[in-house]
Amino acid sequence: MILFIKLFLAHLIGDFLLQPKKWVVHKEANKITSKFLYFHVVLHFVITMILLWNLDYWKLALLIAVSHYLIDLSKLYADHLFRLKSIPFFIDQILHVLVLYVCAYNENLTAHTISLFSQLDWALVTAIVFVTFPAAIIMGKLLEGMSDQIELDHKSLPNAGKYIGMIERLFVLAFIVLGRWEAIGLLITAKSVFRFNDLKERNSRKLTEYILIGTLLSFGMAIVTGIIYTQIK
Incomplete structure (x- = not known):
């Protein structure tokens, strides 16, 4: 080595x-x-x-x-x-x-x-794969009806939201595997701070609710995946 x-x-x-x-x-x-x-x-x-x-x-x-x-x-x-x-x-x-x-x-x-x-931890590999693209697709289907009511922001980078979601779910999964649940709270706080100005400027209740639901779904799926992994490993 x-x-x-x-x-x-x-x-x-x-x-x-x-x-x-x-x-x-x-x-x-x-x-x-x-x-x-x-x-x-x-x-x-x-x-x-x-x-x-x-x-x-x-x-x-x-x-x-x-x-x-x-x-x-x-x-x-x-x-x-x-x-x-x-x-x-x-x-x-x-x-x-x-x-x-x-x-x-x-x-x-x-x-x-x-x-x-x-020696690979196949359960962990499966969990990592799931919280990336599969979870993003599932979230897209769950939020499909709501996303049609949200005005698109053409200033945003293409697929930025999808990749931000995947990264945050990977972080959440890593924190759960490491047993650092408190770090998840810090991650949520950090995301809220970054989103605050955007939501304030847009002044859109629908957008706020959409982002909140999406965030909770994203964190929820990662948390459930992490719990399942810790129980079966």
């Missing part, structure tokens, strides 16, 4: 802490001919060796550096295929982490992977 942690730390330092914005821009513009692409790869090799502090790992560090070069280069040429630039970014990061995982556990990769899956 300590080997993977060190490799992951080296990746974080090389990809985020020590990669200036101008390097990223230059790589995107010049791709394979960008000198900063090669600086970036060499930097990863050096950081990995420093953190491992063992010359016996030079082949491992070289393998990681080469794979990093190939993944980054592929991303540079595939960027234009995606409308959202966040998609190739996350694919790139997932591939990097997978390489680190394979390198760290190459001697017993299959056994370690099987062990990881066998």
